[in-house]
Amino acid sequence: MPPEWNHLQRADLLRRSFSRRDFGRIATLVTAGAALPFYNEPALAQLSMVRNMPADAIKINANENPMGPCPEAAEAIHNIVKKGGRYMYESSFEVAETLASQEGLKSSYVDIYAGSSAPLHQAVLAFCSKDRPFVKGDPGYEAGERAATFIGASAVNVPLRKGTWDHDVKAMLAAAPNAGLYYICNPNNPTGTLTSKADIEWLLANKPAGSIVMVDEAYIHISPSAVRCSDLVAQDKDIVVLRTFSKLYGMAGLRAGAALARPNLLEKIKPYSAGAMPITAIAGANASLQVKNLVADRRKIMGDIREDTFNWLTARNVEFIPSESNCFMLNARRSGRDFYNAMASHNVYIGRVWPVWPQWVRVTVGSKEDMAAFKDAFTKVYNA
Numbered sequence: 481m482p483p484e485w486n487h488l489q490r491a492d493l494l495r496r497s498f499s500r501r502d503f504g505r506i507a508t509l510v511t512a513g514a515a516l517p518f519y520n521e522p523a524l525a526q527l528s529m530v531r532n533m534p535a536d537a538i539k540i541n542a543n544e545n546p547m548g549p550c551p552e553a554a555e556a557i558h559n560i561v562k563k564g565g566r567y568m569y570e571s572s573f574e575v576a577e578t579l580a581s582q583e584g585l586k587s588s589y590v591d592i593y594a595g596s597s598a599p600l601h602q603a604v605l606a607f608c609s610k611d612r613p614f615v616k617g618d619p620g621y622e623a624g625e626r627a628a629t630f631i632g633a634s635a636v637n638v639p640l641r642k643g644t645w646d647h648d649v650k651a652m653l654a655a656a657p658n659a660g661l662y663y664i665c666n667p668n669n670p671t672g673t674l675t676s677k678a679d680i681e682w683l684l685a686n687k688p689a690g691s692i693v694m695v696d697e698a699y700i701h702i703s704p705s706a707v708r709c710s711d712l713v714a715q716d717k718d719i720v721v722l723r724t725f726s727k728l729y730g731m732a733g734l735r736a737g738a739a740l741a742r743p744n745l746l747e748k749i750k751p752y753s754a755g756a757m758p759i760t761a762i763a764g765a766n767a768s769l770q771v772k773n774l775v776a777d778r779r780k781i782m783g784d785i786r787e788d789t790f791n792w793l794t795a796r797n798v799e800f801i802p803s804e805s806n807c808f809m810l811n812a813r814r815s816g817r818d819f820y821n822a823m824a825s826h827n828v829y830i831g832r833v834w835p836v837w838p839q840w841v842r843v844t845v846g847s848k849e850d851m852a853a854f855k856d857a858f859t860k861v862y863n864a
């Protein structure tokens with residue numbers, strides 16, 4: 481066992497009954513400072529992606545934001561580069577404090593990470609085990625499932641509710657009455673659909689003791705009607721909320737995210753990784769949070785492009801799921817994989833296919849130009 485681990489970490493791992501082999505594997509990774517198998521959106525996209533994407537490809541495959549960081553963030557990042565010789569830990573506290581105050585939380589309820597993938601994976605390691613599964617909606621964001629599988633915890637997939645395509649929280653609880661983590665992505669990736677706050681509260685009230693509800697709010701800023709869960713965090717519920725600067729804030733490649741939870745939950749998640757935040761990410765996040773109307777302005781820009789795309793598809797009788805996010809699912813009416821390849825042959829790279837819906841593909845809402853190219857390629861491919 482790594483000598484630097486404290487007694488809580490040791491006891492926690494042993495209590496959660498990893499096999500000696502699993503334990504040795506994680507311990508080796510931790511001592512070696514190696515990365516755990518952290519899958520994020522680009523890594524997952526690559527599972528279904530053609531290699532050697534051309535430099536001029538239209539990339540609407542990974543739910544990125546083509547606007548990139550706002551000008552204030554870009555300038556702050558530029559200015560901080562010369563201080564790159566410093567860790568500047570104190571500045572990450574500033575991000576936590578600003579985010580906390582905007583969410584009505586004490587700053588001890590916010591931990592900043594280099595993206596939200598890290599706290600997502602770490603929470604799975606912290607709360608799931610062989611006896612405590614990971615539960616998610618299907619189709620849903622797969623990263624947590626992969627972390628669960630890595631530690632030998634089972635991953636339980638529960639179909640979204642037909643028609644509303646929200647999480648079926650009662651079925652999730654029934655499918656795994658003793659889960660370590662119930663994962664709700666709100667809005668959901670890939671459908672962009674919302675799960676009601678009432679359903680999240682129901683799950684919190686009815687789940688077994690010791691399990692956690694994680695609400696991944698990666699896309700919450702983009703949605704005009706999603707209700708945030710920060711107040712449930714403030715009430716010290718068994719909830720972890722994830723936030724990221726990768727989506728609306730356009731900082732996916734800069735890596736900033738946060739976990740919001742009561743301090744003793746954050747303390748359980750934290751020890752599964754080490755390392756400072758890049759100061760460029762801190763500077764960009766800090767600056768982004770200060771810009772008045774940034775969220776509302778970008779939500780409008782992204783929403784207008786999304787609605788235009790939906791109107792266009794509707795006029796052509798194409799079946800799609802109305803989304804409140806920067807991605808949506810559409811029915812390709814043939815193998816989604818073939819449809820993907822056909823679109824790629826026109827240099828338009830759409831998102832992946834979920835095994836549970838093999839004829840549907842995910843499309844990211846890109847820039848106006850991206851969506852014009854999408855419409856062009858779609859016209860050629862869809863009826864072919």
Ligand SMILES: Cc1ncc(COP(=O)(O)O)c(C=O)c1O
Nearest residue numbers: 521595596597621669698724726
């Ligand atoms: C639902 C969801 N959660 C988390 C992430 C991870 O994002 P990041 O690590 O860039 O914050 C993504 C990325 O696409 C996502 O779609």
